[in-house]
Amino acid sequence: GAGVSQSPRYKVAKRGQDVALRCDPISGHVSLFWYQQALGQGPEFLTYFQNEAQLDKSGLPSDRFFAERPEGSVSTLKIQRTQQEDSAVYLCASSPFDPWDTTYEQYFGPGTRLTVT
Amino acid sequence: ELKVEQNPLFLSMQEGKNYTIYCNYSTTSDRLYWYRQDPGKSLESLFVLLSNGAVKQEGRLMASLDTKARLSTLHITAAVHDLSATYFCAVVRVAYSGAGSYQLTFGKGTKLSVIP
Numbered sequence: 752g753a754g755v756s757q758s759p760r761y762k763v764a765k766r767g768q769d770v771a772l773r774c775d776p777i778s779g780h781v782s783l784f785w786y787q788q789a790l791g792q793g794p795e796f797l798t799y800f801q802n803e804a805q806l807d808k809s810g811l812p813s814d815r816f817f818a819e820r821p822e823g824s825v826s827t828l829k830i831q832r833t834q835q836e837d838s839a840v841y842l843c844a845s846s847p848f849d850p851w852d853t854t855y856e857q858y859f860g861p862g863t864r865l866t867v868t
Numbered sequence: 869e870l871k872v873e874q875n876p877l878f879l880s881m882q883e884g885k886n887y888t889i890y891c892n893y894s895t896t897s898d899r900l901y902w903y904r905q906d907p908g909k910s911l912e913s914l915f916v917l918l919s920n921g922a923v924k925q926e927g928r929l930m931a932s933l934d935t936k937a938r939l940s941t942l943h944i945t946a947a948v949h950d951l952s953a954t955y956f957c958a959v960v961r962v963a964y965s966g967a968g969s970y971q972l973t974f975g976k977g978t979k980l981s982v983i984p
Contacts, residue, residue, distance in 0.1 A: 774897070793872075793956050793974030807971065820966065838917060842910065846970075855960055855970045859911040862932060 753777065755860035757843050763866045764833045772828045773861045777846030782828050784857060785818055792796040796843055800826060801848065833867045840864050870895050870961045874975035882983050884946050889978045891940040891957035899960040900940045900970065901929050904953045911956065915942075947982045956978045 756775045764770050774781050782801055786794035787810075802823035809858040811818070815834075822827040832838055843859035871894040881887050891900070899918055903911040915924045916941060917933035924931050928951065930943045940957055958972040 782970075789975075793958075793976050794972070796971040796973070799971055808894075810971070853899075854916045856901070856913060856916055857972060858913070859903075863912045 755843055755845050755858055757841075757860040757863050758862060759863060761864050761866075765868060766834060766867055767832050769829065769831045769867065770833055772830075772841050772865070774826045774828070774843030774845075774860060776824065776826070776843070777847075777858055778824075779847065780850040780858075781789035781823075781847040782857075783820060784844040784846070785826070785828050787795070787812075787843065788840040788842055788862070790839070795839075828864075833865075835867050838865055838867045869895070870959060870973045872959050873975050873977050874955075874957055874958060876978060877980050878981075880983060881944075881947050883932045883948055886946065887944050889942040889944075889955060889957075889980075891953055891975055893938050893940075893941070893957075893959045893973075895961075897959045897961065898937070898939075899970075900933050901958045901960075902940070903956045903958065905956060905977070906953050914955075918927055922969040944980075947980075949982045949984055952980055952982045 758773045785797040785798050788794040798818045799807040800820040803820050815831045817829045840862040842862045843860045846857045873892045875890050902914040905911050915931040920935040922933045928945045933940045954977045956977045957973050958974045960970045
């Protein structure tokens with residue numbers, strides 16, 4: 752079946768521009784996560800949704816970062832007034848949150864590589 | 869704060885050799901994940917380890933978990949060039965009881981190069 756998809760795959764933004772990154776999770780997956788992966792580093796948690804509710808946004812680095820999932824499926828991560836330090840790969844992951852599946856496994860999308868110039 | 873440390877961070881090994889990657893984590897967790905990432909690609913799930921003493925094997929890779937020592941290992945047997953990639957371990961931190969904010973905390977990754 753279809754996996755997690757993200758768009759665009761690559762985005763170049765001039766410093767100060769706003770960007771919007773899209774994530775289409777696996778159909779039926781309740782949980783959705785955003786992670787930020789800087790070059791040469793492991794992914795770092797940004798935020799978590801359960802359906803349309805944003806239950807954890809403790810990883811968002813500043814108030815310039817905003818995420819939404821209004822209908823409980825597609826999610827958008829928005830970054831306002833981009834800075835050079837925002838350059839990274841942004842990964843989206845979804846998970847079924849099935850109480851009978853205790854693996855809590857997350858399925859990752861291909862990521863969006865954001866470069867701020 | 870949950871911390872995950874991997875070592876080594878860089879590993880160059882010859883084909884046919886064996887080696888082990890170590891993953892230590894700082895607080896209690898009974899779910900540990902190993903992922904593989906090829907350059908420019910996303911994360912591919914390798915193993916999910918759910919309990920103390922869990923051992924899983926797939927091809928030339930074998931992962932184990934010791935929750936008491938807060939240690940997982942990824943053992944590579946008779947390495948081949950196709951195993952060249954970056955390997956990450958990650959640990960679940962359940963932030964909200966019942967709500968399932970089971971965010972992953974990752975190590976920095978081990979970049980493996982297998983030389984013919």
